[in-house]
Amino acid sequence: MNKTLFAATLLLCTTQSYGFSQETHKRIVEDAVSYMAQNPNTTHYQKLYAWSQKLGLTPTQLGQLMGQAAYDVDDFEDTFLCGAITGNCVQAPIWGMAESIVKYTSYWHFQNHTQGADAHGNDFGGYNYDKLTVWGTIDTLAATWLKGDHLDDGQGGQTGWFGADNSKYNSYQITEKNYRIGSQSQYGMYKNFEKIPFQPIDNLGQYWYQSFLSHKNPQLLGFVFHTTDLLQPHHTWTTSDLNHSGWENWIKDYYDQEKLNDFTLVSDVMGSFAPLDSQSQDIRPILTQGGAFSYAQGGIVLNSKDHYDRVATAKQVIPHAIAMVVHLLNHAMEQE
Structure with missing residues (x-):
């Protein structure tokens, strides 16, 4: 041609970038911090608050900083x-x-749940057209x-x-x-x-998490949170097409109108993740859990543009994405 x-x-x-839109990535992180503030008895919010004070920030400002970092990963020139x-x-x-x-x-930014181990030896590979x-x-x-x-x-x-x-x-x-x-x-x-067998997104998250633990820079932790792409079904079914851009734009447009970040729904799904071992620095198990959920529950949005199909899926994957970030923040605060 x-x-x-x-x-x-x-x-x-x-018409748009892969995965959740950059704005959605930012909102998910900000909402995770807000959820922790509203649920201090079931999260490590007090440790998060103390860390924000040490940084000279309010928790809200810290959430905005980390959310912006999650946003920025799509702009990497690497x-x-x-x-x-x-x-x-x-x-x-x-x-x-x-x-x-x-x-x-x-x-x-993919983790292919339609295949098994990849050529690198990862349990799930990343994007590979072949x-x-x-x-x-x-x-x-x-x-x-x-x-x-x-x-x-x-x-x-x-x-x-x-x-x-x-x-x-x-x-x-x-x-x-x-x-x-x-x-x-x-x-x-x-x-x-x-x-090309691109490395999967959970390895990206693990790299930036290890970097965060070495430097305790909140921007590095924010980079980790781009792994909420794992709750975007196109990233676990693995395709750049099949309503990919339309779905992510829909999420951005209806995030507030359809109350996709309803904290009641977040509370309901917090227990669906197995908490990370505080003695381990490997966060990939919980990232794979998120990917397995979107693969199992979100396939309909690859083939349907129906508003109510999208609402039903979004009210599962967005609360799970927020909950996953809360779990990751809890684990990070345990390392302080």
């Missing part, structure tokens, strides 16, 4: 793919120049556009034709290495986009 026509087709298909022929490395496809279109960093069991036009068009393109591995690494090498960032030795926690990789896995 002519690439100009191809890009135009993608612009028609793509993942470049390079042309199979040109060797030119970019952080977004040409259609990504339009407002709110994702960068390649979003491919680290392993998708549900997909749509955007998935296929992207894989066609990026066929043979490789993950940037720095100057002197993989090149285009005739040694063309316009590396911008060593994504393999920085980003992929960061998210390689508990698994193994070889660069050969990242030479052809259509077969």
